Amino acid sequence: MTxxxxxxxxxxxxxxxxxxRFEGTKFTGFEGDVIASSLAANDQWMLSRSFKYHRPRGLMSMAGSEADTLVQLPSDPNVQADRHQISEGLQVTAQNVNGSLANDRDAFMDKLGRFMPVGFYYRTFMGPTRNAWLKFWEPLIRKKAGLGVLNTDATHQDYEKANLFCDLLVVGGGAAGLTAAIEAAEAGADVILAEMEPDIGGAxxxxxxxxxxxxxxxxxxxACPTLRIMTDTLVNGWYEDNWLPLIRGNKLFKTRAVEVILATGAIEQPATFRNNDLPGxxxxxxAQRLMRHYGVKPGNRAVVLAANPDGYRVALDLLDAGVELAAVVDPRAGGSGGDLADALRRKGVKILTGDITGAQGKKHLQSVTVNGQNIPCDLLVMSVGSVPMWQLPCQAGAKLSYDQDHARFNLTLPDxxxxxxxxxxxxxxxxxxxxxxxxxxxQVLARLDLPHRDIAGVEDTEAAFANFEPTITAHPKGKDFIDRDEDIQVKDLQNATKEGYRELELIKRFTTVGMGPSQGRHSAxxxxxxxxxATDRSIAETGVTTARPPFAPETLGVLSGHHHPAERRTALHQEHLRLGADMRPVGAWWRPYFYGNKINARRLIDEEVQAVRENAGVLDVSTLGGLEVRGPDAGEFLNRIYTMAYKKQPxxxxxxxxxxxxxxxxIDDGVALRLADDLYYVTATTGAVARVYADMLFWNAQWQLDVDVLNVTSAFSGFNITGPNARQVVxxxxxxxxxxxxxxxYLEGREGQVAGVPVRAMRIGFTGELSYELHCPSSHALTLWQAIMEAGKSVNLRPYGLEASRILRLEKGHxxxxxxxxxxxxxxxxxxGWAVSKTKxxxxxxxAIEMRRNKGLPRKLVxxxxxxPRDSQDVPQESxxxxxxxxxxxxxxSSLWSPTLNKHIALAYVHGDDSDIGTQVTLKCRNGKLLNAPVEGHAFFDPDNKRQEV
Amino acid sequence: MKTFPLSPGGAADNVTLIDDVITLTDLTPLPRFGLKGRGSAAWLQAQGRPLPQINQIASGVLRLGREDLVVVEAADDLRAAWHAAPAPKGYNAWREETWAWMHLSGQHLGDVLAKICPVDLSPAAFKDNQIAQTRVGYLEAIIWRHTFEGREGFSVFFDIAATAFFANAVTTAAREFSEG
Amino acid sequence: MKILTCPMNGPRNINEFQCFGPVKNDPDPATTSDADWARHLFRADNSRGVITEWWRHVPSNYFFLAERNATTNEVIRTFTPQDAEARP
Known part of the structure; x- marks a missing residue:
């Protein structure tokens, strides 16, 4: 390793x-190396096989974008080998390989290219049977085309999210970004500079x-105290009002910036010729990144394709690094490298005018064809132009135009x-x-009201030479790749236009150009x-496809962060646990489902129902929504909100x-207790109270009645004591x-004291039995509960849970x-109908109720x-x-077994014409069996209300 | 006897409040008295209490709306006076029952709050005794820059039924700062 | 994420808010025909250009109005219901 x-x-x-290890072989690099650089230093240039044709591929940009450098780590697929740093013992394998990287069994696909034109999938995999795509082709293709493998046993990791604020966010830490950030920070602005590389400086x-x-x-x-520099930080999108996600490792910074400067740089572009995808x-x-960042010589004998001054600079760099320069090829007609070319000539470098039409080699570059002649080399370096990093600016509304004179895309920003x-x-x-x-x-400082000066626009002496517009013609033998991720060649795009596609968005979807991991960075x-x-239009008219976030791939963990399901506890939570309750979440609330050991659930629930029917039970109803409606117009307000009349309610x-x-x-129901002329205590269903409260405020924002509404759901706890012996308890x-x-x-309400606790008592219930509901401020709930349990000892008062409550309410038809x-x-x-006022x-x-009434009754709940038998499957369940x-x-x-009545009971919608008691209706069970049953009233138990009104 | 979520036997009495990189202090049992609805502001002012602008605090009076006030100083005296007073006097806002009250302070206060509150709470942007009605720890909450017993930090008022949830959310958010 | 400025709480992320839809001129239910009432209930204007909407700042339960350009999503101004008449 040199x-x-x-x-x-x-x-x-x-x-x-x-x-x-890479593909099982041990390699040694240095701390700070990325996978691709340490492999290159060991002369391992091939990193993967291409997506469609399984061609050998290696690094091209060293900037972490193309699919060719994606590798597999034990718990992470699709890791960028040219950006991911090596660590001791790291196990790296190649992706998209059948067999081994060196001997890929699917390499023959390269020869079948002409049988797989774009649109091939859409046309070919339609038959022979109706579901052939789903059952046969799709799994087959997915296996062949798959990238990395997901490790579902990956160890748990924490992902964090935080909010960040600043006066100015500068995206990109190159010459422009650093300069802008420093200028602004020196003037006193609070600046964040985000750079995706591990060091600042960019190019x-x-x-x-x-x-x-x-x-x-x-x-x-x-020296800038107000400048925060964040390296290894990816700015992955631009959202309205300068809200940008910054991702650093497992942490997402949701950043709100007053001002943003995008100094995202440019993306160097490859040239188009046959076999332009060969490693080397x-x-x-x-090439410069390999040399300057990692000290890796990119090759031994090089040809440089230089269509701009940077190409000549790279050539000089290669000479300095000891690389033999076979030739510098300048494709510009009358192109001149100026002083830089002279410097090269002085060092004996041959500068040719012409173009590269092809490259040769099996697993690595062996020669290139220049002006019809083959020049042996193991490295070809391309400097033919760049495009501005358009993704974030375009997300923010920038327009991309094409400057014909300079053969380049330009960005114009909105305000x-x-x-x-x-x-x-x-x-x-x-x-x-x-x-x-x-x-x-x-300009930013001026808008931030900080010290600033006016700076004139700049003329760039080099910009005119930066890009070169080549004549792109399809090579007769193809393999002139435009999009390496997707194996798209020149002819694929030309064929798409012949198929009649003109719009770039459609061409993208038909050919998949720009749909790979690099998202058009090197193909747009x-x-x-x-x-x-091909369509006889200007490049400006053709444009690029819409840029959307994310800018680069992001993990689901980063998007998810910590998972915090809402959790609310009633004041008695620990007391329920102490009594052995099986606590279950109901929306955000945790409620006792029943009390006792899970193994005996059915028996315990039956006993809880029986206790209420024959003796007395108590239910924690604290989760019930509670609202106070107060003010001179409270009665009028309730009259408008609910269907009954409340103004004359005593x-x-x-x-x-x-x-x-x-x-x-x-949409909701509940009970209103009038506590004073100007004060009603109203209950709402647990799940709906937040919406009911918001709706009440919304309506009154329009009505402007003299009323105040307060959500006291958590402030008040409530217990319903119910059963034939409930009165003995209270x-x-x-x-x-x-x-x-x-x-x-029955239906009266009182305020008073119980065991020193201020209580609102109501004779209401959900079970059909004699019931007292006692509400109190939640800080007193434990005291009140203990007093109730003490008072209930003589009759063996039994706490019951949600499931018994559901059975009791269904037996009563609520x-x-x-x-x-x-x-x-x-x-x-x-x-x-009884609950709907006809006089208000x-x-x-x-x-709407009146209009619907005039249209007849389409269905009715019966x-x-x-x-x-209890466990029979021949009973219609819910839905x-x-x-x-x-x-x-x-x-x-609703459908449940009634332990009281020893039969299955249900509520169901039947046709409006079938709703009379006794009418036979037909139901279909889950097992498909049809069943007839006569229509009954809602209340299966005590339909005459003899029990609750005693 | 009153039982609050973190009192013995309370709903969250098995929850330990974090006290390392950040300190969470339960102030729920402290007296407070809220008034809401027409007449609240006038009555409070007639008691000689200050009436700050909305979303500001003055001498222990937090003003959350035109007619929505919470008193955290000498609240019990005020409650007694209010019960005895004739209308109009606004309506009881039950703030001692609807809200938990916690105080956050400590070395990583800013780091942790940046993770659980979307409002910029930096000293430059959010001054002493400023109030924001926003979200804290995934809950609707009121946050107030408040020095308690000499500890600079923030008081947070939120749904009392979510006490355990809030404490756990803060602990989870702080975890990355206590490891390593 | 967009910022919306609550007249009471100031500028906040829009996910602190809930939209309650455009302000409607409610017809008088006592005198409106069935067809017109059904239209009132089920037909949204969905108009382009500037519309006035009800919004709620959820943590403070504060309701207010916002003039928003439905084409560009630009919020022109936000104001309290009391100020609704005092349009510039």
Whole structure:
């Protein structure tokens, strides 16, 4: 392993060798090496096989974009070998290989290319049977085409998210970005500079004659207290109002910047000729990165294709590194390398005018064809032009245009607070780039109201030479790759236009050009040129496809961060656990499902139901939504919100609340207790209270009634004591409330004290039994609960859970909003006409309910019961269909076994004409069996309400 | 006897509040009295209490809206006076029952808050005694730059039923700073 | 993420807000025909250009109005319902 001597190799620590394995073979590199650089130093240039034709591929850009450098790590697929640093013992394998990298069994695919034109998939894999694609072709192709392998046993990692704020975010830490950031920070702005590479400097870290400028910028940057530099940080998108995701390792920084300067640089472009994808053919910047970052000699005998001054600089660099220069080839007609060319000539380098039409070699470059002659070489370096890094600017609304004179894409930005500077702005020389950055920084400073000066626009003496427009013609034998990720050749694009595709977005989807990991970074310009020529349009008209976030691949972990499912606990949470409750989440709330050992769940739930029916039970109803509606207009407000009338409701009385939306659909229910002329305590269903509260505020923002609404759901806890012996329990409480039959009638409400706790007591319930519901401020809940349990000792009061509560409510035929109702349910469909005021001039939904009533009743919720054994499958479960003439007309909304009645009971929507009691309806069980049952009322148990009103 | 979530037997009494790179202190049992609805501001002012601008605090009075105020100094006296007073006097906002009250302080205060609150809470952007009604720890919350017992930091008011959730969210957010 | 400026709480990320839709001129349910009422319920104008919408700042439960250009998504101004009449 030989490396170039320092100062080549700025990123490697030659004192720290690092060993790792690639394809099972041990390699040694240095700390700071990336996988590709340490392999190249060991003369291992092939990294992968290509996507479609399984051609040998190696590094081309050293900038982490093309699919060719993606490798597999044990727990991470698709890792960029030219950006991922090696570590001791790292196991790296090649991707997209059948067999081994050196001897890929699918390499014959290369010879079949002419049988696989673009659109091949769409045409070929349609038959022979209807589902052939899904069953046969797709799995086969996926296996052949697959990139890395996901390790589902990967170890857990934490992913973090944080918010960041700054006056100015500078994206890109090259000459432009650093200069702009320093200028702004020196004037007092709070600046963040984000650089995706491990060091700052951008092209200055590898470009010839750049170290003085870089040293100067580094020194100035260190002296700026308000400049935060974040390296290894990817800015992966631009979103409205300058909101940008910065990703560093496992952490996502959601960054809000007042101003943004995009100094994202430019992407060097490859040339187009036959076999331009052979290992050993690379961009000028890639050769420079190998030498200056890693001290790796990119080859022994080189040809340089130079269509701009940078090409000549690379040639000089190669000479300095001891690479033999076979020739410099300048494709520009009358092209001149100026002083740089003279310097090369003085060193005896041959400079040819002409073009490269092909390359030869099996697994590595062996020669290139220039002006019809083969020149032996193992390295071809291409410097033929670049495109501005357009992705982030275009996401932010920049327009890409084509400058015919300079053969390049230009970006024009919309208005501030966004700026571009440096080579992304079409500039090339150090002077021009830094001057442009100072201009951008001072424009930002002016808008930030910080000290600034006016900087004139810059002229770049080099920009005119930076790009070269080649004539791209398809090689008769092909393999002139435009998009290496997708194995797209010149003729593929030309053929797509012959198929009639003109629009780039469609050509992209038909050919898949630009759809690989590099997302058009190295293909967009050539594609535009080919398509423009083939469709007789200008390149500006052809354009590029829409750039969308993310800029580079990101992991799902980064997007997800920590997972925090909402969790709310009632005041009695620990008390329930102490009593052995099986706690389960219901929305955000944790509630007792039943009390006791899981193994006995069914028996315990039955016993809890039985306790309520025969003795007394207590349920924690604290999760019930609680609202206080108060003010002189409180009654009028409730009149408009709910379907019943509340203005004349006496203080100390409860009234049912049914809420409909403007379509007349039932959306919530509850109970309102009037505590004073101007104060109602209203319950809402657990899941809906947040929405009900917001809706109430919304309506009153429009009505402007003199009323205040407060959500007291968490502030109040509640316990429902229910069962034939419930009165014995409450009468045993130490209380100033008269709980007697005479003193506290059904649907009445009282305020008082229980065990020193302020309590709101209501005779309401959900079980159909004699019920008292006691509400209190949550800080007193434990005291109240303990008092209730103490008072209940004499009758063996039993706490019961949610499942028993569901059974009890269904036995009594009480509906659950959201379970027994859907987005269309009207009060009439529930048989709740009694709850809809006919005299009120207005309530939300009134008009719609009337209109729907005039249209007849399409369906109605009814009760159904089935005398099958408890575990029978021949019973319709929730969501089973109700059929009429074999056509679905409704469905089962609730279905449970009633331990009280010893049969299956259900609520279901049936056709409106079938809703009379006794009408036979047909249901389809989950097992497909059809079943007939007569329509019943909702209440299966105590339909005459003899038990709850005693 | 009152039981708060972190009291013995309370809903979150098995939760340990973090006290290393960041310190979470439960202030839920401290007195506070909220008034809301028409008449609240006038009544409070008539009691000689200051009436700050919305989203500001003055002498222990937090103003969250035109008629939405929370008093955290001498709150119990005020509550007694309010119960005895005739209307109009606004309505009880039950802030001692609806909200948990926690204080955050410590070495990594800024780092942790940047992870759990979307508002810029840096000293330059968010001054002492400033209030923001926003999200903290994935919950709707009120955050107030507040020095408690000499510890610079923030007080946060949020749904009392989410006490355990909030404490766990803060602990998780702080974890990356305590490791390594 | 877009920033929306709440008249009471100032500029905040838009995910702190909930949109309650364009301000509608509610017809009088007592005098409107069935067809017109159905139109009121089910037909949204979905117009281009500047519309006025109801928004709620969720953490503070504050309702306000915003004039927003539905084509460009630019928010022209936000204001309290009390200021609704005092349009410039």
């Amino acid at each position: 490396r170039l001597p320092a100062p080549w190799g700025s990123r490697i620590n030659r004192d720290k060798p690092v060993s790792f 200055l870290t590898y470009r010839r004659d750049s170290s003085d400028l870089l040293d100067d910028l580094r020194t100035r940057a260190t 053919i690379m961009l000028g910047s890639a 501030a607070p966004l700026n571009i500077a440096g080579s992304v702005n079409g500039l090339s020389s150090h002077d021009a780039v830094t001057t442009d950055a100072i201009r951008a920084a001072h 310009l050539a594609t535009a040129r080919i398509v423009a020529k 203080v100390g009385r409860c009234r049912y609340c049914l809420m409909t939306n403007e379509m007349g659909t039932v 009468e045993a409480l130490n209380s100033n409330i008269d709980f007697s039959r005479e003193g506290f009638a 509906i659950l909003i959201g379970q027994d109702t859907d987005a269309l349910t009207s009060p009439d469909e529930l048989g709740f 001039p207005f309530f939300i939904g009134k008009r 009760g159904l019961s089935f005398d099958a 089973c269909l109700v059929l009429r003439d074999n056509v679905p007309v409704g469905h089962v909304t």
